[in-house]
Amino acid sequence: DIQMTQSPSAMSASVGDRVTITCRASQGISNYLAWFQQKPGKVPKRLIYAASSLQSGVPSRFSGSGSGTEFTLTISSLQPEDFTTYYCLQHNSYPYTFGQGTNLEIE
Amino acid sequence: QVHLVQSGPEVKKAGASVKVSCKASGYTFTSYGISWVRQAPGLGLEWMGWISAHKGNTISAQELQGRVTMTTDSATSTAYMELRSLISDDTAVYYCARDGGITPRAVLDYWGQGTLVTVSS
Numbered sequence: 001d002i003q004m005t006q007s008p009s010a011m012s013a014s015v016g017d018r019v020t021i022t023c024r025a026s027q028g029i030s031n032y033l034a035w036f037q038q039k040p041g042k043v044p045k046r047l048i049y050a051a052s053s054l055q056s057g058v059p060s061r062f063s064g065s066g067s068g069t070e071f072t073l074t075i076s077s078l079q080p081e082d083f084t085t086y087y088c089l090q091h092n093s094y095p096y097t098f099g100q101g102t103n104l105e106i107e
Numbered sequence: 108q109v110h111l112v113q114s115g116p117e118v119k120k121a122g123a124s125v126k127v128s129c130k131a132s133g134y135t136f137t138s139y140g141i142s143w144v145r146q147a148p149g150l151g152l153e154w155m156g157w158i159s160a161h162k163g164n165t166i167s168a169q170e171l172q173g174r175v176t177m178t179t180d181s182a183t184s185t186a187y188m189e190l191r192s193l194i195s196d197d198t199a200v201y202y203c204a205r206d207g208g209i210t211p212r213a214v215l216d217y218w219g220q221g222t223l224v225t226v227s228s
Contacts, residue, residue: 001169031211032211032214034211034214034215036152036215038152043202043218043219043220043221044144044152044202044215044218046215046216049211049212049214049216050211050212053211053212055216087151087152089152089154089214089215091211091214091215094157094166095154095156095166095167095168095169096142096154096157097154098151098152098153098154099151100151101151101152
């Protein structure tokens, strides 16, 4: 199985900050990587697919990059509604695997 | 527009089975698969398995093999996930999500609202 190591597991930042979350795959997954945002008690929402493609309707302050084993999600200027939890997902091969999650808290 | 509507919350005794449904609308059901994802209280997302709505073939997470069965009914555009021999660790919110397989644009792009399954001892 492919392991996804997501870091950091938690971080604090302020409104307006630029933040980056990283996912590392235990083996190459090409660009079969998606990023999700999940607010408490809500359904996960896909932000990025194919590592760098922005989901329709998602603000342009979100961006993704990477290929192979290293991937990043960047939020260019944090807004109050962005303080929540983020997950990466590899779907290069079964079983799909999620990262452990990053809890983004307001500083 | 695409919608996935899941069945309501369930409370089950340990050792029992639960079957969650996921009714799809707004797209051609047999052109995509369905993945099932669960989330235990306070924990992360766990992929459970995938079913092709076209051919009915399935792939499930190894730790669930033997306890989980995924099926679809193309006549009603509904996917089902049955989990047997429930234990307390199966207490979670269970989600279905559309899964286009090899098409990254359509992998887990739409999700059901979630179904809370509570297992009591």
